Amino acid sequence: MSIKDRYDVIVIGSGPGGLAAAISAKKNGAKDVLIIERDVEPGGILLQCIHNGFGVEIFKKDLPGPSYAQHFINEAFSTGVEFLLDTMVLQITPEKRITASSKRHGFVEVRTKAIVLAMGCRERTRAQIRLPGTRAAGIFTAGTAQRWVNVEGYMPGKNFVILGSGDIGMIMARRLTFEGAHVERVLEVMPYLSGLTRNYVQCLLDFDIQLQLQRTIKNIIGKKRVEAIESVAVDKKWNPIPGTEEIIPCDTLLLSVGLIPENELSRQIGVMIDPITGGPIVDDSFQTNIPGIFSAGNVVHVYDLVDWVTEAGLTAGKSAARWVSSGSQTNAINLPVRAGENVRYAVPHTIQPDHLAEGDIRVQMRVRQPIEKPVWVEVRSGEKLLHRKGEPYARPGEMVTIPIKQKLMDEVKSAKDLTIAIVER
Amino acid sequence: MATILEKVICVTCPKGCTLEVTLEGDTIIKVENGCKRGHEYVHQELTDPRRMVASSVQVKGGLHPLLPVYTSAPFPKARIQELLSALRQVEVNTPVKMDDIVLRNALGTGIDIHASRDVKEEAITS
Numbered sequence: 001m002s003i004k005d006r007y008d009v010i011v012i013g014s015g016p017g018g019l020a021a022a023i024s025a026k027k028n029g030a031k032d033v034l035i036i037e038r039d040v041e042p043g044g045i046l047l048q049c050i051h052n053g054f055g056v057e058i059f060k061k062d063l064p065g066p067s068y069a070q071h072f073i074n075e076a077f078s079t080g081v082e083f084l085l086d087t088m089v090l091q092i093t094p095e096k097r098i099t100a101s102s103k104r105h106g107f108v109e110v111r112t113k114a115i116v117l118a119m120g121c122r123e124r125t126r127a128q129i130r131l132p133g134t135r136a137a138g139i140f141t142a143g144t145a146q147r148w149v150n151v152e153g154y155m156p157g158k159n160f161v162i163l164g165s166g167d168i169g170m171i172m173a174r175r176l177t178f179e180g181a182h183v184e185r186v187l188e189v190m191p192y193l194s195g196l197t198r199n200y201v202q203c204l205l206d207f208d209i210q211l212q213l214q215r216t217i218k219n220i221i222g223k224k225r226v227e228a229i230e231s232v233a234v235d236k237k238w239n240p241i242p243g244t245e246e247i248i249p250c251d252t253l254l255l256s257v258g259l260i261p262e263n264e265l266s267r268q269i270g271v272m273i274d275p276i277t278g279g280p281i282v283d284d285s286f287q288t289n290i291p292g293i294f295s296a297g298n299v300v301h302v303y304d305l306v307d308w309v310t311e312a313g314l315t316a317g318k319s320a321a322r323w324v325s326s327g328s329q330t331n332a333i334n335l336p337v338r339a340g341e342n343v344r345y346a347v348p349h350t351i352q353p354d355h356l357a358e359g360d361i362r363v364q365m366r367v368r369q370p371i372e373k374p375v376w377v378e379v380r381s382g383e384k385l386l387h388r389k390g391e392p393y394a395r396p397g398e399m400v401t402i403p404i405k406q407k408l409m410d411e412v413k414s415a416k417d418l419t420i421a422i423v424e425r
Numbered sequence: 426m427a428t429i430l431e432k433v434i435c436v437t438c439p440k441g442c443t444l445e446v447t448l449e450g451d452t453i454i455k456v457e458n459g460c461k462r463g464h465e466y467v468h469q470e471l472t473d474p475r476r477m478v479a480s481s482v483q484v485k486g487g488l489h490p491l492l493p494v495y496t497s498a499p500f501p502k503a504r505i506q507e508l509l510s511a512l513r514q515v516e517v518n519t520p521v522k523m524d525d526i527v528l529r530n531a532l533g534t535g536i537d538i539h540a541s542r543d544v545k546e547e548a549i550t551s
Binding site: 196198 | 434435436437438440441442476477479480481488489490491493495502505509523524541542543
């Protein structure tokens with residue numbers, strides 16, 4: 001495949017966010033659309049997520065990750081999206097010049113009118129959670145183990161302890177059990193599950209895998225290879241409680257301790273990053289602070305459902321195509337969306353009230369603390385309540401969504417800012 | 426007969442609702458919380474528990490040695506290990522198309538095992 005030197009829209013990353021953005025840019029009139037992907041094939045992390053549970057909202061089906069990706073890969077090819085695979089983007093300038101390194105094409109330089117950043121996220125590693133102990137072999141992130149087991153065909157060990165009750169950790173507990181390994185324990189430092197409840201049921205309960213809350217790892221034991229880990233109970237402030245230690249023999253430790261949006265490129269361009277999400281600050285069209293640079297998916301904030309990543313990608317791609325056809329919209333008013341009581345963060349960070357003319361604007365958030373009783377999700381302008389929606393509960397592991405209704409356009413236009421809060425009913 | 430209250434966490438969708446089921450012996454008297462699909466799940470779960478199963482089989486001639494596969498319908502929970510053993514014996518050749526059947530009527534359940542993705546035949550490079 002030959003690459004042009006100029007594109008309308010270039011998308012960085014071919015996971016669900018990037019595929020959706022590219023397809024949507026193309027469908028909304030962008031002529032030349034290119035995806036640059038560092039892996040040898042498109043699809044992103046979905047390719048290693050061979051479990052079911054994808055597409056419940058968009059396809060109304062329970063699909064495995066690779067099937068979900070395949071639908072969009074096929075659509076990208078049929079709509080004429082171009083791909084540059086096995087290629088690492090090295091630099092992006094604010095003038096939208098992209099330099100990349102490719103085994104096949106060598107040093108690549110391309111220019112584009114708009115960019116969609118869709119790099120996804122990376123797993124938090126041992127160093128980032130400062131796990132003490134030896135540097136023995138047998139310590140992996142859950143995603144690395146997932147790639148080995150599901151794509152490359154290697155087993156990382158026989159007896160596992162998994163730190164973290166995130167979805168990938170629990171899903172790997174089941175997957176490793178399927179492949180004949182033994183999962184000794186899943187440890188979670190928080191007093192609650194960090195992944196979805198259904199994964200607790202079908203990945204841990206179904207296979208009698210023990211989950212212990214409010215426990216972490218005090219020490220990793222083993223010289224060449226992990227021989228055991230020492231776990232310890234923690235208090236609410238994560239301080240170890242002396243006398244609660246337990247030695248758990250194992251040969252492999254998997255870490256499922258959170259995901260971090262991968263924004264080295266974004267930072268380099270000068271995109272403003274929200275310190276809480278670790279992702280770009282975006283408006284409701286998923287545009288960053290740099291005009292013509294958009295961002296969507298897990299690179300903005302870590303989603304629960306791939307369907308929502310796709311939707312974010314579709315919006316970002318459409319916005320990018322429009323930006324190309326209309327030129328910059330520098331005079332747009334951006335209304336801040338603030339996180340109020342019990343809301344850790346809300347995305348988008350700003351909205352353009354004029355966009356309400358086209359429909360509701362969806363705001364998604366994570367709560368600070370679990371509330372196991374009915375709550376109101378409120379949208380306020382100052383002290384004034386504009387809109388509220390009931391939810392049966394609010395949990396940090398499950399993203400909360402509220403639409404800013406189209407009919408509120410006049411009130412939103414006269415507001416100085418909007419505050420989103422979650423309060424007990 | 427005494428009634429028993431059992432809590433069942435629904436796995437049908439990501440919401441993960443806790444349904445409260447009132448049982449008299451094996452008979453379900455009442456189901457509280459959850460939606461229509463959740464109630465169907467409870468009946469299924471208490472009579473014949475099933476799960477979607479995803480695993481992999483060997484594939485020859487592709488970029489990677491494994492082809493991800495999945496059950497076309499929820500599979501009897503008690504027979505999952507047996508199914509996994511059967512899948513270990515399966516080897517397919519490229520090219521593979523998504524939804525190709527790699528194992529028909531697995532263990533006589535009437536449930537087919539499908540390929541989760543395409544796998545192209547890779548040109549042999551030195």
